[in-house]
Amino acid sequence: MFDIEPIGTVHTPIETSREAPSQGLKDEIEGTIEIDPAYEQALQGIEAGDEIVVVWFADEADRSLLELDKVPGRGVFNSRSPARPNPIVITPCTVTEVSGTEIGVRGVDMIDGSPVLDLKSTLHRDLNQA
């Protein structure tokens, strides 16, 4: 097991996994990431307008599922579904505001209160890849 602790929490208007938007619909949903103040220095340079990758943990996901419920024969590793053995999810978002260790973002699909594991800059080099 790895020693992985949350670096923060994300607040969104999504209360249950049934309300989680599909990829095409999430673009306009706004949320706030509260980063642990101990990590403020790690946020340096992030500003409104930036595209970032939010790495979070879907703690309500079904970790026993190996095949998509809705698409039998398609493996979970061949999908973006949160349901997978290690439900680590990566969601690209647009930063709308940075205020200390609170980051406003647009494009969220996390359930309210989900633990955040990491933030990264997006990979701009090859636009075909994510």
Added chain:
Amino acid sequence: MFDIEPIGTVHTPIETSREAPSQGLKDEIEGTIEIDPAYEQALQGIEAGDEIVVVWFADEADRSLLELDKVPGRGVFNSRSPARPNPIVITPCTVTEVSGTEIGVRGVDMIDGSPVLDLKSTLHRDLNQA
């Protein structure tokens, strides 16, 4: 702490972090991901030519670093560096071959033997995001 266990291991020609290629140079480096046979069903549908995202753990990374060594004033959350509090790294790769639970990939930047936490399909919807 989260209950996260590796789903496999990646084999690459990169032996130390000093040899790890920068983003622009990694494209042609090949490696093999060995997935735990317990998860074979989760691989269904992945085939040569696919672009996938490999989520792995940089267990040799400096987890205390909050600012880039080489770019003072730039926070690690505003970067793709493996050095960060939770060194979960996402590397887009191209599948070259699938043989049972062994997946050949091109575009690796992991140190040989790194634990793999997850595989995902790439996000093709918005090519500006990763």
